[in-house]
Amino acid sequence: MSQGLIRKQSVVYFSDIVGYTRLMGKDEDGAFQLMKDNLTIHKRYFEKFEGQLIKELGDGILGVFDSPQNAILASIEIQKEIIALGKFSIRIGMHCGDIIFDHGDVFGDAVNQSSRIQSVGVPSSILISEQLFNQLPKESPFLTIKLGGFSLKNVAQKVELHALTTPPLTVPKRLDILQNIRFQEKNPLKYGIGIGVIFLLLTLVIYSIFWNSSVWEKDKSVAVMPFFNLSGNPELDYFTDGLTENLIGQISKINSIKTISYSTMADFRSWERPLDSLANVLGVTTVLKGSVEELNSGYRFKLQLIDIAENKNIWTDEYSREGKDITQLQNEIARDIARVLDAKLTAEEVIQIGKGETSNAEAYDLLFRAKRLYYEGFGDPTLFFKAAELLKKAIELDPNYALAYTWLAKTYFQIAYDDPNGSWYDMSLEMSSKALELEPKLAEGYSARGIVYYDLGQYAKAKNMLETALSFYPNLSDAIGNLATIEFAQGNLLEALSLQTKSANLGPNSYLPYQNIAWIHKILGKFEEADQWFDKSLKISKNQVSYELKGMSLIEQGKKSDALKLLENLPLTDSLEYNVRVAGSILFFAQEYDSAYKVWDISVSRNIKSGFDKYYSTPINFSYLLKQRGDSQRADSLLNAMIQIKIEAISLGYEDYYLPLDVSTAYAIKNQKEEALKYLQIAYDRGWRDYFFTEFNPAFGELRNDSRYAKIIGQIRSDINQINQKLTSTSLQRDK
Known part of the structure; x- marks a missing residue:
């Protein structure tokens, strides 16, 4: 249940300074001081009697108590002190009932009734409802008198009122309350200045129409x-x-x-x-x-x-x-x-609302239950299997439930993430295909297919699916973020920046869009902006990649010591494998080679037993350190293994630039220049634009003197200049 929104039985307290408007007219500063004195007195006794002061309402106070006795005691003490002060007077009204606490405020019929009870009181009085009176113990020490039932404004039934008679309180007569009620029902202002009010209302209407839209x-x-x-x-x-x-x-x-x-x-x-x-x-x-x-x-x-x-x-x-x-x-x-x-709404939006839904209430309920397990599955992957079973039951109940097929596709994809060697990717694609057979314009179905193709490295197919999804559903946040990542990987930095910005607007507490926006700014040489975006990302999540990329940015700016300070956020333990990789990377590019060697040796030794993943790059730069230490045999063994794994992945259709860039680095360490340059060109053609990873990598020391290498880097710099010019042009257009 939400912590911000709670329903419970409480005593609602209302008080109001009598004649405050008149006091303001006589002495504005003095009246303001009285309001401050009133608040100070209330705070003191609310704290003493365990009440909660909700808010000030101009010259009034709204609060709540859990205990009826404490509410009465606090009210009496507040009135006693204010009466003794002799500078102003208040009236107090209280009622008890079921109220909702919501983000620091309270709502409910009990709040309305308490306000109305207070409003009909007299100076220095305390009025309580029959419901609150009945909550007091039979042997109550409080002195009260019953005043009878009253019809209060905006309260459906008559309210039985009691007044506290403890000295020095003022006890209102029944006639006093009836006169106050009649005064509220027949406000003399509406007769004295009716024409003025009408004129004012007309003015406000005209103002709201032409100038004051919300x-x-x-x-x-x-x-x-x-x-x-x-x-x-x-x-x-x-x-x-x-x-x-x-x-x-x-x-x-x-x-x-x-x-x-x-x-x-x-x-x-x-x-x-x-x-x-x-x-x-x-x-x-x-x-x-x-x-x-x-x-x-x-x-x-x-x-x-x-x-x-x-x-x-x-x-x-x-x-x-x-x-x-x-x-x-x-x-x-x-x-x-x-x-x-x-x-x-556009015609397409009208069509999209409700698309793929079911009319079967039981199937609908099963999908909700499956979603709960799906989200919990990120902490416990076994729950993805339970979610899949519920989704299959939903489909049995309604074989035309397109969204159930889509969620089953997403669930199979998550299972595949932990078991990439199974047939889960194929099963995911099969489910999204069935969803699209039922609903050919179902954006969620295209998005589900897009993420599978992305994970398989098939960027062209993934991009097509995600763009199709967004053509039907422009604010589909998952598709926006995934498409932004693909645009970045293909070197389309402007498009990626636009999409990541939109993704951040739709999900402002997700660290990933900010991380990617920061990375784009780093590539463009806008380091101040990059560091700000990295900090924003890290404020949301202490993600290791954000630390790694920020470290690269600081090193590129010549701020080596600041980069090394980031290591304080990366504790090196056996259970934090990615910390080890990232810490080693920062140390390596900061030219702290001995420290990088010690850190990376732990990671490589641990992972060599289970086999290297195609995107695991640590052994490549680690091999450079091995060669510097004279251990060429171990270095070449690691490099050959990494080259084979990554080239095989490229041959299987993985279209990203990360793989050929890693292969190029491996060949550069092996001093095979032709192969290194060949794969570096492939990396550029596929979208690599962050030249930091070669310009600041000692493995490319000799290659940097080669004209072919200089040409590739020159082309990247030219691309970045063009992007910056477009960004400047766009900013100028916005400023006009």
Whole structure:
């Protein structure tokens, strides 16, 4: 259950300074000081009696207590001190009931009733509801008098009120309260200045139409908070999470609405700070909050769309659904959100919303359960197999459930990641193919195929699949990030930068887009910007690759000591294999060869027993260190093994530049210049643009004097200059 949104029984406390507006008119500074004195007194007794001061409401105070006795004791002490002070007076009203605590605020009918009870009191009085009175012990020490029932504004039923009579409190007469109620119902201002009010309202309407449109009307963006499970049964959390993800998916199909990805919002379920701080983190203008309540025959869903800048509701609604009607709920809500935000849907967006969904409620539920296991599988890979079983059951119930096939394709891909030698990749492609047979324009199906082709190194196929997915679903965050990675690997840095920026906007708490944006800036020689992006990435996740790339950036800038300081973040233990590789890499390029040798020797010795992976590059530069130590036999053995593994992968269709760049480095260490230059050219042709890895690698010392090497590096520098010119031109266009 969300930590930021909790429902419980509480006593709600409201107080208000009597006549504050009149005091402000006489002495603004003095009135402001009284408000500060009032707050100080409240804080003292709330702390003493274990209350929680929620917020100031101008000259009023809203708070809550768990204990009715403590609430009464605090109220009496507050009134006593303020009466003794003699500078101002307050009235206090309290009620108890079920309220919702949400990101530092409280909501519920009990809050409204407490406010109304306070408003009808008299100076120096404390009024409480019958419900709160009944919560007090029978032998209560508190002196009270019953005043009877009253019809309060915006409260459906009569409210029975009691007044505390403990000296020196003022005890209101029933007539006093009735007069206050009548005054609220018949505000004399509307008769005295009716024409002025009408004129003012007209002015405000005209202003709002022509000049004062809300921020969200100009910047249509929404963060969907994980739905709150009102049942209190944690076994229902899978359903609320699944519904949240589905809804985010459907809203994000509307290109004109920026929608934060589910992978990001899942991290904000325990957000306890105010919503405006959430908006600053995510860069959105609205927040959608929802709750799910389990009924005997279905569910009740309550939704609230909030304008963050003005802290007010734009839209609220309630839905009750059961059976097959539940499966289409997220589509209906997505269309309602589009209507509220005045987002015009294209014909394709109308088609995409709800595409691939089922009308079978049981199959729909199984998919939600499978998704929960899928996400937990990143911590425990065995859960991917359990997720797959649930998805297969969903498909048995509805053989036309295209999204179930897509999720099964994604699940098989994750299994393949840990077992690349199995047939899981083929099975994943088979499932996504079935999804696309059912729904030829299903973006999620193309995206699922794209990631498989990417992992198989088939960039051309992967790019085609991902671009097709985005043509139907422009904000599909997974496809955006994966396509950005491919564009980078193919040397298309501008396209990669644009996509990574969009990916960061949709998932602002994911470190990877920031890491890649930083790497692109490093390649372009924009080191100050690169370091800032690396720091932003590392603030989110202490990822080893971010440390490695930042270390390369610092070394390239001549800041060797700063690069070596990064090693403090990379503890070298047997369980942190990647730390060992990265630490050795930073030491190697910082020319700390003895230290690099000691670190890498651990990694190579450990991995040689299990066999080297095609993307494991540590043995290559380690071999250079071996040769410098005179151990050419071991060096050549490692280099020959690495060359064979990587060339075999190239022959199998892996299209990235990393493999030929590694082969080129290996041949350079073996002093086979022709082969080294051949594969270096292949690496360039495939998209290699970060010349740091040859210009700062001692293995290329002799090759740097070769004109053919200089030509390749010269071409890279020319490409980078052209990209920088385009970036400058684009920036100038934006500034105009």
